[in-house]
Amino acid sequence: MIQNDRWTTVTPWFFSDEPTAMESIRQSLSEDGPHRAWANFSFLADSGHLHSVDLLVAGPGGVHLLEVDVSQGRLRNEDGIWLRTRSGNTKASDSTRDVAEVKARHLTAALRRAAAGRFLAVPEVRGSAYLSDPRSSVDLTGPAARGVFGPDEPANPSLPRLARDLLEQPAGDRAERPGRRFLRALPGLLERIGMHPVEHWPRVGTWQLTPKPVALTDRWQDFVAWSTVWDKAPCRVRVYAPGASRTRTDEAVLREYLLLRELDHPGIVTVDTLEHHPPGPVLMFHVEKKQLLRLDHILSLYRSLFTPEVRADMIRQIGAGLAHAHDRQIAHCALSTRAVMGIPRPAQGESVNDGWRDPGLQITDWHHAAVAAAATEDAPAPASVTRDLRGLVAVAREICAGAAPADGFAGLPEHLAAEQEFARIRPAEQVRRLTHRLAEDALSPAAGPAVPVTR
Known part of the structure; x- marks a missing residue:
């Protein structure tokens, strides 16, 4: 010893x-x-x-x-x-x-x-x-x-x-x-x-954070926090790393905060406040329920419960949020299942766990979008639009994993882009048409049930 x-x-x-x-x-x-x-x-x-x-x-x-x-x-x-x-x-x-x-x-x-x-x-x-x-x-x-x-x-x-x-x-x-x-x-x-x-229960203002982050990247740490003053629902707290320049990081996070205040849509995460904290700037996100999971976690746990109708609705929720952003000339630029959060939506008389059969989804992680939007006042570059279209397809493939049309999703953006009419319409309308195609394919009788998740 x-x-x-x-x-x-x-x-x-x-x-x-x-x-x-x-x-x-x-x-x-x-x-x-x-x-x-x-x-x-x-x-x-x-x-x-x-x-x-x-x-x-x-x-x-x-x-x-x-x-x-x-x-x-x-x-x-x-x-x-x-x-x-x-x-x-x-x-x-x-x-x-x-x-x-x-x-x-x-x-x-x-x-x-x-x-x-x-x-x-x-x-x-x-x-x-x-x-x-x-x-x-x-x-x-x-x-x-x-x-x-x-x-x-x-x-x-x-x-x-x-x-x-x-x-x-x-x-x-x-x-x-x-x-x-x-x-x-x-x-x-x-x-x-x-x-x-180690500070066992760190704080941001009057909010007490979980001892360890629930998610960690090179750019930020996510925590769940509870108010020490008010009887409020938990809050999702994102603490950004200052990086080489605290001033530039503060400016970037402020741009993200203002962007999210503008993007008021059910399919986009709602930001509550921007806080200044010694370890780095903090965004605090509204959480309707205590249960909050990333989409990749939801799929690993509950994919076997989804009917074709639910899979189609999940694609529509994400597509609607993305189209709303493009209506305002904002491209997400980093869409994936890790950039979508979900909450359970139980029906009357159902338990919370039953609510994961039909989750509500919101797009998060708008940092890249805020940086790109600040760099130019023009509409998103065609490459950014294409990146969002491909990201939407990748998310739809994950949602429909195990269903027959999922493999056919891969070349869909390129197939649509080859159509003259599609190439001429606005990016927001491109997102909507792609969403419609993906949702229709998810509803296809060939889709069948999802592959059961082994418990």
Whole structure:
């Protein structure tokens, strides 16, 4: 077991199962080994993101950032989404390993900045996921299984062991192999990048945020927040990374806020307020219900419930929102299932879960659109219109995955563009006609039921 002088817990753990998970890692590392570990700390990335780190372990075999997942139940993956089932209830999330890799990439950049001018080679920090519950059934396949580890004792037969197969293994890549000078300098480098305790319940004004973001990219972090003053429904909070220039980021987010205030449509997300926050500018989005899922998560969980009529209606909702934007000479430029949010719409007397049979959808992620709109006062460039048409087709294909017409969607924008009349009409009308074609194909008798989702 690694000794306390080489294991530093920067912040006391908030939840009771987290110290147990950490202790299992500490027990698995050899007492006389050269490893150093830092648990539960935050650092400020060069992008301006404030990241929390569950565990950082450094040794001759490499520098490893571990995102610890204490969840229980059966875990499997579908199209990059993690699906965890417990007591008959399935939830979708982004891959814990993917989150660890984003943080590891940012930590590498911060350490290299701190080491600049010291003639010190800083290796790549490797991000991995640690699933601490040995009783969980894990069935990850393909790329989703890479970089995911379980405890050494008692071992989970479906996972490689963390210490034996990762932490105590020699680094295979020279870029990941730390030198002795770097290992001696690492504690000082962590201090230089501002390693500090984790704030368990961060706040934006009078809103209290979830301890960890529910979504993370290089540009922003999404949280769910609750008001500490009013009895209000939860709010979706997006904290933007300041990047190289806080002023330019503030201006870009202000443009996005003003754009969303103008795009008042049921198929487009509603923004409540713009807040200024030390970690970065914040947009706060209105949420009608506590349940709010990205479309890619909705499809992974509930696609088997959709009738052809529902699939057609989902395409129409997204197409209507997109056409509304093009009516105002705005192109989204980044439409995908990750850029659409959904809420359940239960009928009278139905449960909330029944409401996912017919979800309400709204397009979000209008950052690229705001930047493009500010760059020119003209209508969107033809390339931007084409990108939106192809994005709409890609989303429709995902909605109709397993149905016969989905494969025929691929060349539809090009097929329509070849028609003289289609090429002459306004972009908004192009979106509407494409939406009509996609919805009609989704209703085709050949579509049949969606492929059932294995539970």
